[in-house]
Amino acid sequence: MKVRLLDNGSIVIEHTQLMWxxxxxxxxxxxxxxxxxxxxxxxxxxxxxxxxxxxxVLPFELPEQTPEQxxxxxxxxxxxxxxxxxxxxxxxxxxxxxxxxxxxAGTGTKNVxxxxxxxxxxxxxxxxxFGYSDKSWDYEGANFVPxxxxxxxxxxxxxxxxxxxxxxxxxLLVQPASGAKPMLFAFDVAYTAAALEKGIQPGFHNxxxxxxxxxxxxxxxxxxxxxxxxxSHDMDAWRGYKHAPDxxxx
Amino acid sequence: MKVRLLDNGSIVIEHTQLMWxxxxxxxxxxxxxxxxxxxxxxxxxxxxxxxxxxxxVLPFELPEQTPEQxxxxxxxxxxxxxxxxxxxxxxxxxxxxxxxxxxxAGTGTKNVxxxxxxxxxxxxxxxxxFGYSDKSWDYEGANFVPxxxxxxxxxxxxxxxxxxxxxxxxxLLVQPASGAKPMLFAFDVAYTAAALEKGIQPGFHNxxxxxxxxxxxxxxxxxxxxxxxxxSHDMDAWRGYKHAPDxxxx
Numbered sequence: 207m208k209v210r211l212l213d214n215g216s217i218v219i220e221h222t223q224l225m226w227x228x229x230x231x232x233x234x235x236x237x238x239x240x241x242x243x244x245x246x247x248x249x250x251x252x253x254x255x256x257x258x259x260x261x262x263v264l265p266f267e268l269p270e271q272t273p274e275q276x277x278x279x280x281x282x283x284x285x286x287x288x289x290x291x292x293x294x295x296x297x298x299x300x301x302x303x304x305x306x307x308x309x310x311a312g313t314g315t316k317n318v319x320x321x322x323x324x325x326x327x328x329x330x331x332x333x334x335x336f337g338y339s340d341k342s343w344d345y346e347g348a349n350f351v352p353x354x355x356x357x358x359x360x361x362x363x364x365x366x367x368x369x370x371x372x373x374x375x376x377x378l379l380v381q382p383a384s385g386a387k388p389m390l391f392a393f394d395v396a397y398t399a400a401a402l403e404k405g406i407q408p409g410f411h412n413x414x415x416x417x418x419x420x421x422x423x424x425x426x427x428x429x430x431x432x433x434x435x436x437x438s439h440d441m442d443a444w445r446g447y448k449h450a451p452d453x454x455x456x
Numbered sequence: 457m458k459v460r461l462l463d464n465g466s467i468v469i470e471h472t473q474l475m476w477x478x479x480x481x482x483x484x485x486x487x488x489x490x491x492x493x494x495x496x497x498x499x500x501x502x503x504x505x506x507x508x509x510x511x512x513v514l515p516f517e518l519p520e521q522t523p524e525q526x527x528x529x530x531x532x533x534x535x536x537x538x539x540x541x542x543x544x545x546x547x548x549x550x551x552x553x554x555x556x557x558x559x560x561a562g563t564g565t566k567n568v569x570x571x572x573x574x575x576x577x578x579x580x581x582x583x584x585x586f587g588y589s590d591k592s593w594d595y596e597g598a599n600f601v602p603x604x605x606x607x608x609x610x611x612x613x614x615x616x617x618x619x620x621x622x623x624x625x626x627x628l629l630v631q632p633a634s635g636a637k638p639m640l641f642a643f644d645v646a647y648t649a650a651a652l653e654k655g656i657q658p659g660f661h662n663x664x665x666x667x668x669x670x671x672x673x674x675x676x677x678x679x680x681x682x683x684x685x686x687x688s689h690d691m692d693a694w695r696g697y698k699h700a701p702d703x704x705x706x
Binding site: 220222223226227229331332333405406407409410411412413414415418 | 470472473476477479581582583655656657659660661662663664665668
């Protein structure tokens with residue numbers, strides 16, 4: 207397996223979103239996707255932001271995304287095109303994880319996601335308005351594969367239910383066939399390494415009690431599997447990761 | 457009935473606490489209790505902050521409370537003493553609603569509160585640490601009367617379950633025997649009139665989905681009964697209310 211992190215640009219958020227109810231400075235945070243070359247196909251996890259939508263709905267988050275940071279361009283930089291992706295998985299359907307889904311219209315690519323997430327994003331709480339404001343993933347002919355529970359999506363690719371931030375949030379554990387270290391993509395269970403360490407969830411959430419359990423779950427999974435945890439929105443951590451087309455051998 | 461609002465001082469909180477995830481300026485907010493002279497006894501709802509505890513645990517909230525703003529002094533200003541209170545009700549057990557409970561040790565005063573609130577405050581989530589940090593209400597010999605559901609505490613005094621901010625939050629509807637306008641004390645369902653109007657709950661909460669339902673419930677109750685809604689932490693509204701020893705005839 208080859209695991210690549212696709213740069214999708216960045217946005218600026220309040221510190222109380224980064225860490226719920228903890229005051230501090232605004233921060234520019236990265237947005238990225240995960241592409242995995244696997245014997246069973248090409249798997250893409252999340253698709254970043256759509257710059258036009260962000261500028262329309264959340265201009266105060268000062269979104270930045272160059273043409274090279276879009277999903278088609280990132281795939282191309284790795285030698286692929288959109289149609290090569292066999293399975294698209296969304297950890298959840300928030301605005302900064304679905305921006306490139308629309309590029310898969312007409313490809314027939316399977317879109318795996320939690321059944322509860324699909325229902326919630328279409329009929330969300332009022333406080334989830336901004337999070338679910340980009341509905342371009344819900345195009346006609348989208349090939350949704352709604353799932354529930356923990357399961358092995360393909361050999362060595364495990365999805366674990368980690369709700370709280372949203373009702374149907376999934377985390378991804380990559381268990382390499384090689385002797386390489388497992389990788390645990392916790393997506394938005396916590397935004398930064400410091401937040402995970404302290405057990406502080408994002409300011410945006412649906413169920414903070416579930417969020418506490420999911421933070422514990424991520425820590426337990428990382429310990430059980432000896433995995434490195436990858437955070438979705440930690441700029442310092444992001445700078446230390448390998449960026450596509452560079453890859454992690456797994 | 458005579459309904460009096462007892463001034464218990466003030467604290468400063470972040471705007472994202474006043475309105476969840478909405479940035480803005482810090483605000484100094486009032487803290488107060490409600491004393492009701494009723495044919496069946498003297499009822500006190502909430503007891504404000506304890507200044508020493510606040511200065512120990514949350515000094516950055518810049519708590520202010522003069523000796524005249526403590527529960528014993530406020531009761532005295534109305535011609536009562538602590539032992540005259542027959543029933544103390546806590547809308548919930550957060551730090552700014554329980555500070556004066558300890559003064560009732562030894563009086564035998566009944567302490568009515570939601571059964572779930574009592575359990576939660578003793579065994580809370582990590583993110584509720586500050587909210588439930590003042591445990592002085594849990595003194596030996598406290599005469600707890602844990603309750604559940606909506607019910608008429610005494611003629612014209614209705615408690616309505618309004619969870620979300622905390623698991624066992626109660627709101628109070630006062631239905632005057634006279635022709636006076638009903639009064640709905642929504643406590644911390646929303647902190648300000650603007651927050652209630654917009655449907656935005658406080659940044660501190662246990663279950664925001666329940667919080668949305670409770671905001672709707674408060675609005676529906678106010679409309680059904682033609683009641684004035686009293687907010688717990690709205691400085692502008694507070695300045696317009698009558699303060700003890702002045703009273704509302706109900």
